[in-house]
Amino acid sequence: MLDKLQTQLKKQFGISFNDPNLLVEAFTQGNYLNEHPKFNGRDYQRLEFLGDAVMQLQTAQYLYKNYPSWDEGQLTELRIAMVQTRSFALLAKELAFNDYILLGRGEELNGARHRDSLLEDVWEAFIGALYLDQGANTVTEFLTQHMFAKINTGFYDQFIDFKSKLQELLQKNGAVQIKYQKLSQTDLDEHNQQQFTVAVEVQGKVLATGHGSSLKNAEKAAARAAYQQLMQK
Amino acid sequence: MLDKLQTQLKKQFGISFNDPNLLVEAFTQGNYLNEHPKFNGRDYQRLEFLGDAVMQLQTAQYLYKNYPSWDEGQLTELRIAMVQTRSFALLAKELAFNDYILLGRGEELNGARHRDSLLEDVWEAFIGALYLDQGANTVTEFLTQHMFAKINTGFYDQFIDFKSKLQELLQKNGAVQIKYQKLSQTDLDEHNQQQFTVAVEVQGKVLATGHGSSLKNAEKAAARAAYQQLMQK
Structure with missing residues (x-):
């Protein structure tokens, strides 16, 4: 499953999951499991729990190291702009993560596939899976390329009033x-x-x-x- | 500075800071700097910013790995009980961290040295310093010994209603x-x-x-x- 996503991750970021089941778990929404009782897996929620904290630390660490003259108020403000629903949803969409979600039928009909809140969850779950499978350094490299590079382009200004x-x-x-x-x-x-x-x-x-x-x-x-x-x- | 704290960390946890200045920074309160203009250092606030995120991930990761059957609701509930002001203040007091804080005179007179909010800040700053100086694995070992071991004693039940x-x-x-x-x-x-x-x-x-x-x-x-x-x- 998710062969196309695996190819994309390999090509764009040099990432190959050792345990592709973790990747599948990160993209599995709860009601999909209810509708596919023979599907042998969990939904993304435990990985999301972990990935949420990974995103907090990765972002805090990047800002701490790269902005040595900033005080904690400035660091906190940019971190809040970076670590939030709309930001994660945009990052997920750029990698077409919405195409890969194993979604329950009801959610599909409700348009959940393109909803920011679902994309945020899946983004965090993916980061949790990447952290477990590849370790903190690979997550840092991935985020540096896909996320932190956007700081200097003013990408996060849209989230600051x-x-x-x-x-x-x-x-x-x-x-x-x-x-x-x-x-x-x-x-x-x-x-x-x-x-x-x-x-x-x-x-x-x-x-x-x-x-x-x-x-x-x-x-x-x-x-x-x-x-x-x-x-x- | 903080020789006694360094001896204690070495004896109790086998921890020797490579850069003791980071340890001093973690224990330096802002007004102490104002009152000691020749003191060459920063206050703890940037380290606190980092350490806050380190505590979130360390705790989330410990719970994720040690409670494989729990759903994210159960994991989140225990994490909230563990990662909060009173919990951190108690952990800090157990190591007599309040004795070591370089505190401004006004704060000293106000009794800030024994206040939970200051102890929480210093605890997070210490964890941030430990993470920078020794890496994630040492933080995990330290927390496993001093914090996570308390889970099975029911220590965190006091924070759950x-x-x-x-x-x-x-x-x-x-x-x-x-x-x-x-x-x-x-x-x-x-x-x-x-x-x-x-x-x-x-x-x-x-x-x-x-x-x-x-x-x-x-x-x-x-x-x-x-x-x-x-x-x-």
Whole structure:
């Protein structure tokens, strides 16, 4: 079972499971077992229990080692953005994990296969299986390639509310007026794609500008740029 | 610094830190740094960030491997009882960690040295330092000896509310009447110590009895015995 997944893991990450049953367990949803009484295996929940803790430590360890000047507040904030449902669901989808889940019929009909909560569970269970089968170092290599590399691309910024963070930072010493001002709105191409540019101003002074495919995204980009500039001072 | 702690770790657990500065960092509270500007070190907070995740994984892994028949609900429940403030504070006190903390003067005057929240932080920071300095296997050996061995002595039962759990279990299929009945109260010795014995009854039928140094403890013991009997059926 899951031959295609095994081929993919081998090709993309050089990973071959010693015990492929662990891999199958990680992708087996509870009701599938009820509907297939002859299927000899468990569902993913025990592996998910283990994998959840593996993800916490792997991420904490990566951040601890790679951001030696950060305090625990900064480390915790990025860890929370990385270790959560939407993040894990996206990572799982990028590897097409949803195609491989052994799913109960009722869940299939309910659309559970593409639901973030199921993908998160399966992601954690897969990490638990990988940890048991291959050890901590292989998990670190896998995550470095597939997950931690995304930190520098700004992937996790989508899970951080920079508008709130900027507001907190600016209002530490009392109320100030923060305004987001649309500077431009440009048609990019014939597919109705647009680019918005927004400036974030405090007491009438421009702190930074940002671009985005919507007004909201441009505001978030401007808040992020202003926040990061202020934090570097 | 911390020579006495190092001797104790060596004698009791065979642990010698390669980098004793990591050990010092784990025991350094923030305000101590402010008050000793010439002290060349950091406070424990980054190590605490790491150690928190190490404790989660070490505990999850121990339970996963040693309770192969438990489902993730049972594993999670015991993990929660084990990985929490009071549990860590007790483990830290047993090793007299409170004696070694480099504490700010204000915190000292406030009695922080014996406060569970500080002891929890220092415990996690110590585990983070041990993990960095000695690796995961040494942490596992240390915890197996000092922490996991307590599982079979019932140490963690004090953090589990067995009366609520018994009630949930018994009322799964509708309301039932649960009664705790005092059977006896005996003077044990001249120091005013007493032993209480309590029976827990459901619909007039005795499920189990329990003993304790107070009525409340005897009720908890009875609830625990009844719960565990019912779970084994």
